[in-house]
Amino acid sequence: MKTSLFLEKVTTMRLLFDPSWIDGCPGCPGPVFNDAIADYAIAGLLKQVSSTFKVKAISEGLMKLSRQMVESSSKGLIAGWEDGDDICPPFHPRPKANGPHPDPWFNRFGETNLDTGAAELIKFSPAMEAVMIAGGLKQLASLTTSAQFSKEIFAFGQQIVKSAAGVLFDEYCGTVPKPRPKPKYQENIRGLSKAVQGMGELSENA
Numbered sequence: 001m002k003t004s005l006f007l008e009k010v011t012t013m014r015l016l017f018d019p020s021w022i023d024g025c026p027g028c029p030g031p032v033f034n035d036a037i038a039d040y041a042i043a044g045l046l047k048q049v050s051s052t053f054k055v056k057a058i059s060e061g062l063m064k065l066s067r068q069m070v071e072s073s074s075k076g077l078i079a080g081w082e083d084g085d086d087i088c089p090p091f092h093p094r095p096k097a098n099g100p101h102p103d104p105w106f107n108r109f110g111e112t113n114l115d116t117g118a119a120e121l122i123k124f125s126p127a128m129e130a131v132m133i134a135g136g137l138k139q140l141a142s143l144t145t146s147a148q149f150s151k152e153i154f155a156f157g158q159q160i161v162k163s164a165a166g167v168l169f170d171e172y173c174g175t176v177p178k179p180r181p182k183p184k185y186q187e188n189i190r191g192l193s194k195a196v197q198g199m200g201e202l203s204e205n206a
Helices: 003-017 035-050 056-082 126-141 147-174 184-205
Strands: none
Touching: 003 035, 003 126, 035 056, 035 126, 035 147, 056 147, 126 147
């Protein structure tokens, strides 16, 4: 899974499950989905991102945690259905966003824009992407109501950061960026300017 896609999904989950993102005021109703649905969605994302890591302990650990969350949330889904919870509750109306749509930065963040076919604008090193995923895991840890699951998700994020920290500096300093070359049209303009100036001098001498 691309890091950008993972972060976009984390953002979407915050829009769905984080009370401060949904209502934006104290005492408001909060998320429209019950806790079991939130945990089930988080478990699915953990499963998807687990294949990103080559470290066996992290990959298998995230998969195991995902399975545990699914087993736990499935019981809550049945209980919620029997209690009469709305399986498909209505969404709160969202405020109109500012800026252009689609957002050029959000759509092209580190990957090809499928709508325009634009080339990748930003490329990060593997260690940097691992740290970014760890940041996403920290956000997911705040979206579950289970203290145990939150603790375990955050612990995996810490493990990822510790693993990446050892090579992050070397990756960053290993490739020194070069200044971009000057556009050729500037050289053409200079040449044209000299040619026009030379023609002017010839006409004056004539």
